[in-house]
């Protein structure tokens with residue numbers, strides 16, 4: 324069958340390749356679901372092989388690799404605004420866990436995920452690393468929506484609507500891993516919730532299965548000072564040390580939050596090749612602490628960016644997260660050079676792809692990679708004039724300026740319109756859930 328070509332013609336292309344090349348007046352050729360070539364825009368007209376291709380003019384736009392949200396609980400978007408202005412443990416134990424126990428099932432999971440997907444695609448996110456109950460439902464819904472994702476196979480000690488004990492969570496994790504492996508947009512990761520909610524025996528099995536199946540481990544680690552202090556009091560060890568002894572501190576680990584790290588731990592994380600998923604807005608809102616981003620980047624740790632769930636952020640906007648991450652790193656370290664605009668964009672793209680073990684498939688604009696792309700319109704007043712498109716993306720652009728998104732070569736947003744999702748229906752279902760939840764309170 325003949326290949327289907329799309330030719331995109333933006334004003335700038337931020338490749339996010341190893342040299343961070345920024346191309347002016349270049350055209351990007353998509354063949355089926357892959358990036359085929361980057362050409363001079365002038366050359367295209369002379370090439371017969373592209374006769375009949377879809378030409379997509381993108382005036383005033385900057386084209387980037389699609390954003391990778393490296394930590395979220397997408398379905399929790401149905402709990403957005405349910406409980407706010409509270410510290411983590413009170414928020415979790417008195418509001419979120421009871422609400423999850425009461426409401427979460429397959430239908431909630433799918434409806435929440437669709438709401439999140441509409442918001443994420445509109446904000447330029449093309450891939451997410453999710454952690455939630457009913458991962459089978461998450462996987463099928465993502466595939467149906469057309470979004471790329473790594474689905475977290477959740478593990479906990481305590482019961483939920485999904486499983487009763489750690490053994491059942493693990494059993495179901497393996498079953499779902501097998502069930503979803505044929506879905507082309509979906510990969511899986513083991514997702515033990517946190518050191519304080521999963522005991523040693525299941526964590527040993529997580530380490531073993533991660534190694535056998537060659538899949539990442541996605542886990543909240545050192546989210547607050549209180550978590551670390553409590554563990555030290557109970558076990559005499561800090562959680563990261565315990566995870567290290569259980570065989571989990573290695574390049575497969577995506578350690579989320581990491582607000583509490585002493586210099587020795589930063590060294591250990593760097594040496595072991597651990598990936599850190601930094602969620603600055605969730606950490607700030609819950610007053611959980613501040614991840615030492617400048618120090619981690621100085622040690623070449625692979626740091627990626629996540630929004631966390633919409634119940635603790637309260638949006639799923641990676642452009643906002645980039646800006647917050649960079650500003651927070653500068654303010655917290657006293658160094659204006661910390662977390663540059665380039666580093667912020669890398670964290671939201673290639674670093675996320677690497678953490679998810681997808682670095683050879685997505686995360687940069689290079690021939691052969693999958694066509695996950697976002698176009699941002701810089702013609703708005705707040706992003707003019709353009710001395711440097713990199714700075715405009717990292718420090719000034721809003722999610723509402725995302726005009727076009729492709730995932731796996733398929734247009735998902737064209738000229739600000741969702742191509743496949745019915746936003747009115749998605750929002751109506753979200754409102755119906757909110758009415759049910761509100762009337763039961």
Ligand SMILES: [Zn+2]
Nearest residue numbers: 396543631632
């Ligand atoms: Zn989280």
